[in-house]
Amino acid sequence: MTSAQIEIQFILGLVAIACALPGVFLVLRKMALISDAISHSILPGIVLGFFITQDLASPLLIVMATLTGVLTVVLVEYIQKTGLVKEDTAIGLVFPSMFSLGVILIARNAGDVHLDVDAVLLGEVAFAPFDRWMYQGIDMGPRSLWIIGTILLVSVLLLILFFKELKIATFDTGLAASLGFTPIGIHYGLMTVSSVTTVGAFDAIGAILVVAFMIVPAASVYLLTTNLKKMLVYSCVLGLVASLVGYWIANYLDTSIAGTIATVLGLIFFMVYLFAPSKGYISQWYRTKQQKTEVAMLVFMLHISNHEEEKERNINHLQEHINWTASRAKKILKLAGKNNMIVIKNNVISLTDKGDKFTQKAISYISDNKNSELEGVKEAFFLFRG
């Protein structure tokens, strides 16, 4: 590893952590797309700041871009408040127009601006180590390392100071207001931190991929835990791991570093989405299937207990009575037999003592409208589930 490579990995790691922290709150507050809006609409701010300072690393540029980001949020909220369009439309109207404004500003002054839309949109962290911060002639390291480091430090400090307020304002705005925490202040504080982070991260990873760094770790972790502190820690770890893995893959393939990291993040999310215990796709699918069979069995047992005459309980009548396909009927029948709920004699189905007890209990719960208790009954009676 060369020193440049180490520096790039440091920058990426810091960016990942700095983005993941506000990202968790954005996801929890259902404002994930605000990060998309901010990341696009800081472009005119950056361009205007650049016109004034002629220096891409000037602090004024960061201030201008942050102001534009907050302005976007204010504008979106203003449009939402007028009620003229739905909320998501408001976001969708504001950021493309701001972004277009930025693109046109750059294009009109292409001659004397050393600023490329592609660079803003996509970023290139590989060049970061060449832009060094010289203090009194001493090389202090890459400038973006210092910028993103400062931003991270400030946001961690703010997070620790206002953790309780943020937590309450996120989960119960009404309670936060009644306790005197001014949710609006916290809201705009969070928006400002998100804007600053986006601005600090954009020249390393580009405006659009900031969204990946903010949202994807938080979204993946949200499928694994519902504890806020764990979410924050895990998101940071996930972002960090993805950046390092992504960096080395990009290094190997010779591709865009930010794009590769976003791809790695996407793959991680996809894995979590499929395999997350209890909230993932597969476990959800399995649970739905199981519940379907359980409900079918319940219906079947009630049907059998409702009919005294042997003719009605004939195994061949089952299909037309409950309107099941043959395979489904067979499956339920087999399951009920396995659970010792029924016996079949001469093609006539009768409930066993256990089955009878089960149906009586189920009927009493259903007629009392205590459907939630049915789960407990099922737990107690079913040895084999769907």
Place this chain on the structure above:
Amino acid sequence: MIQEYLELLLVDYTLQVITLGTAVLGAVCGMLGSFAVLRKQSLLGDAISHASLPGIAIAFLVLGVKDNNGLLLGALASGLLSAIFIKGIITKTHLKSDTALGVVLSTFFGFGMLLLTYIQKLPNANQSGLEKYLFGQAATLLASDVWLMTTISGISLLVVLLFWKEFKMVLFDADYTKTLGFNVKFIDTLITSFIVISIVMGLQTVGVVLMSAMLLAPAAAARQWTNSLAKMVMLAGLFGAISGVIGTGISASANNLSTGPVIVLIATLFVMFSFVFSPIRGLLFKQIKLWKNRNDLKLMKTLLFMYNLVKDHENVAHPHKIQILNNFQGYTRKSLNRLQAENLILLEKGNWSLTEKGFKTAKNLYTQEL
């Protein structure tokens, strides 16, 4: 300058093609965008358009040539895949739609960037120019592209007309539609598919990043002028087409302006104008109404004050000096004149008196028997 441009438009074949292309695109995007906006799926378009980037890159890798239709087919596949994935996340997990959109948008786009940078380093001279799909380049539109666009637009128009009743019902009451026995899932998929198709069609002209605005802005503007779906769809198509034509005109006559951003800004101007000046919902109209209500309230207050002074007199129409009103701060010469104009009071040489009508109005002000 406008005249110059029009003359150029008459003779320049390329410009004619491009203008026609952007007009068709704007019209079909506005039309289908209306459905997206009303279904609260405004940002779905944003996610899908970003997510079509890897499809373009993969299509290029597979085909090895820059065949426009092939690339757009790739974009279509990846756009549809992203739409399915978004739907899967929303229905199968507890993540909300904004998170699902954000995740899909950014990771698909990131993967697209990975592929694009990979392609750029391939030893194949034919690879440059894929970046045009980021911001779009209307100048690369060929007559055949415009033909394709027109055909697709015609098909989508036909489908919208054919399924008009179903679309409308699903838009406004999906549950009711289901109980009537319509296949809501199919209709839903149909609308989403056509939204994806219109997005893919616009990629070459407007680009991945700004495509969503083409879908939203005309529809959002049209929504302000009418409450009827049919009128809204037509208006949105019109706004979209006009923004396309004007945007192309501006970017063609100025140096160094990509078409996409200009069209988007023009469409945004339509939105701003509609927000402010729409006679039904516009902000200006609402403000004027507010002022008018406030003024009426003040007039009635003045009238009530007068009534309270007068009501114990035997002769209601007995004139009083205007100075008496000084205790009450809310009157001006203008408001008194207005009261007179409405026949509620009579003014004479610094005196005022209530008319019959004014007395009655004030008396019944709180009893609603006007």
